[in-house]
Amino acid sequence: MSGRTRARACPERTCVGCRQRAAKKDLLRIVAVEGACVPDHRGTLPGRGAYVHPALVCLDLAVRRRAFTRALRAPGALDTKALRLYVEQATP
Numbered sequence: 001m002s003g004r005t006r007a008r009a010c011p012e013r014t015c016v017g018c019r020q021r022a023a024k025k026d027l028l029r030i031v032a033v034e035g036a037c038v039p040d041h042r043g044t045l046p047g048r049g050a051y052v053h054p055a056l057v058c059l060d061l062a063v064r065r066r067a068f069t070r071a072l073r074a075p076g077a078l079d080t081k082a083l084r085l086y087v088e089q090a091t092p
């Protein structure tokens, strides 16, 4: 996606947990690395990304729905333990 095709000042993404649209900067980018969901807080990891609010409610919803597996087109279930730990520490 290039900046030319979307003339918005603030790019939006859909949270895979609650399915609500939010500003990209308010969402956490998730990338699948070797069968695990990895938080990409700098937005620099290559590959497909899924976006989720950095909140446990959204994360748990996404895990229950297997939204990461679908969004990241993973061949099997993805490990979300490390990701959950990250979100737990990021949220007070």
Ligand SMILES: [Zn+2]
Residues within 6 Å of the ligand: 015, 016, 017, 018, 019, 020, 052, 053, 058
């Ligand atoms: Zn959400």
